[in-house]
Amino acid sequence: MLTGSEMAVVDANAEALGVPRKQLMESSGHSVARAVRDHADPGDEVVVVAGRGNNGGDALVAARFLDEFALRVCLLGRPETITTDIARENWDALQSADYPTEQVGDSSAFELGDPDLAVDAMLGTGISGALREPAATAAAAMNDSAATVLSVDVPSGLDCETGDLAENAVAADHVVTFHDTKPGLADLPASVTVADIGIPDAAQRFVERGDRRRLSRDPASHKGDNGEVLVVGGGPYTGAPALAARAALRAGADLVRVAAPDTVAREIQGYSENLIVREYDGDRLAPAHVDWLADLAADHDTLVLGPGLGGAGETLSAVESLLARFDGTAVVDADALQVVPDVETEADLVCTPHQGELVGMGGETSDDWRERAELVEDFAADIGQTLLVKGAYDVISDGERTRISRTGNAGMTVGGTGDVLAGVTGALACVLEPRHAAALAAYANGTAGDTAVEEHGSGLVATDLVEAVPGALWAE
Numbered sequence: 001m002l003t004g005s006e007m008a009v010v011d012a013n014a015e016a017l018g019v020p021r022k023q024l025m026e027s028s029g030h031s032v033a034r035a036v037r038d039h040a041d042p043g044d045e046v047v048v049v050a051g052r053g054n055n056g057g058d059a060l061v062a063a064r065f066l067d068e069f070a071l072r073v074c075l076l077g078r079p080e081t082i083t084t085d086i087a088r089e090n091w092d093a094l095q096s097a098d099y100p101t102e103q104v105g106d107s108s109a110f111e112l113g114d115p116d117l118a119v120d121a122m123l124g125t126g127i128s129g130a131l132r133e134p135a136a137t138a139a140a141a142m143n144d145s146a147a148t149v150l151s152v153d154v155p156s157g158l159d160c161e162t163g164d165l166a167e168n169a170v171a172a173d174h175v176v177t178f179h180d181t182k183p184g185l186a187d188l189p190a191s192v193t194v195a196d197i198g199i200p201d202a203a204q205r206f207v208e209r210g211d212r213r214r215l216s217r218d219p220a221s222h223k224g225d226n227g228e229v230l231v232v233g234g235g236p237y238t239g240a241p242a243l244a245a246r247a248a249l250r251a252g253a254d255l256v257r258v259a260a261p262d263t264v265a266r267e268i269q270g271y272s273e274n275l276i277v278r279e280y281d282g283d284r285l286a287p288a289h290v291d292w293l294a295d296l297a298a299d300h301d302t303l304v305l306g307p308g309l310g311g312a313g314e315t316l317s318a319v320e321s322l323l324a325r326f327d328g329t330a331v332v333d334a335d336a337l338q339v340v341p342d343v344e345t346e347a348d349l350v351c352t353p354h355q356g357e358l359v360g361m362g363g364e365t366s367d368d369w370r371e372r373a374e375l376v377e378d379f380a381a382d383i384g385q386t387l388l389v390k391g392a393y394d395v396i397s398d399g400e401r402t403r404i405s406r407t408g409n410a411g412m413t414v415g416g417t418g419d420v421l422a423g424v425t426g427a428l429a430c431v432l433e434p435r436h437a438a439a440l441a442a443y444a445n446g447t448a449g450d451t452a453v454e455e456h457g458s459g460l461v462a463t464d465l466v467e468a469v470p471g472a473l474w475a476e
């Protein structure tokens, strides 16, 4: 089942894979026409009521397949205000080919007539809330008429995020929906057909550009609304926590703090004035620091745990106690991964091992990415956490749903790129579900690497990735 916004991601991914939306609209329109033929006889009067979005566009395509009926096509609104080029091109085609089209300026101009079948293509997955005019009047006319009502994708007035049906929604007899069913369709007193419109499985399996649509920033948001990340790292190493923290800022987090031993805190701060560094006594993380860290962590949206911490026994037992007291989302990387299989925690973990670390955690891997995907899914289910297993093909799984990210290149085997990935994941997990954050982070980190390799070839370094993260997430 796919919500309207999930459908938009899949649709954009299909486009990224070379199947443009206009082609999908052609398939959709064809399947609408087939459904019309299932419910009407040649010569019957069929009225197509099209809105100005792509839902309307599907029905404008369908009209070209309906020559055997007495057809009328009503557009709700002026053709200049059709919202997409592809829908407008299909409207123009009907004009050129002399189809019987009408434009409805406002609700008083709408006449349904007495058709045998009405096609409701007013609004689809792009809407929420009750129907506005003139769609409201047209819906009431369809509901009052004796016509069979066939809705395109969803009955107009179904909220495709929540599945709620507006009070003034179209009461459909039949629905032909595309690619997958949508929330709310199962509860309707209508027959629902799911039409395959040629979206490749890859549009859902692979993380592609369309996944970036999950990121939206509220223009009215305040400092902190877009995420506060705490990186717990450093001690034996200083670069790793700084890379993770800088990457988190570049991935859109509002505030990023690094908690580090006082022996290295100044050095970490020295890498960037954008970071806030909080220090604790000593030269590495130890159980004595956990009380203080647990309080600090509770004030953050996500925790990035591991970069540069080292694998000393007392550090790992501190990591374990910290996770036991944390109930937000924590990205766990590097040496800290070792504690994951045994830890008792309320937190949602996103673990970012490479294949060697995965095996160290007790998981299995394979050279074949399809097989690896299955093994990672099983292991994620075993530990009840989200895994992002790094490789030429990154595998992301929450134990039930598994995605693959194919971006990146061999230049990225340089040190520090994993810290960048952990930081990006931490930032995205402030605003997205863990599995979506991990998938998009893998995509963005790899894309940043692909940008960096263009300029620097195999001489790329992790800081090049940090600079390229914004382009990977937001550039056109």
Ligand SMILES: NC(=O)C1=CN([C@@H]2O[C@H](COP(=O)(O)OP(=O)(O)OC[C@H]3O[C@@H](n4cnc5c(N)ncnc54)[C@H](O)[C@@H]3O)[C@@H](O)[C@H]2O)[C@@H](O)CC1
Binding pocket: 007, 008, 010, 011, 021, 024, 025, 028, 051, 052, 053, 054, 055, 056, 057, 058, 083, 084, 122, 123, 124, 125, 126, 127, 128, 129, 130, 131, 132, 133, 135, 152, 153, 154, 178, 197
């Ligand atoms: N996602 C996909 O893969 C595909 C989608 N297609 C079609 O595209 C549709 C989605 O198209 P769009 O995103 O253009 O959106 P819609 O066609 O669902 O409608 C969007 C328009 O409705 C207006 N609107 C929003 N809320 C309203 C309300 N409460 N009352 C009245 N008007 C309102 C908006 O201003 C917008 O112009 C799908 O339902 C499907 O029919 C197909 O073309 C094929 C592929």
Ligand SMILES: [K+]
Binding pocket: 055, 120, 121, 122, 123, 124, 151, 152, 153, 154, 155, 156
């Ligand atoms: K519709």
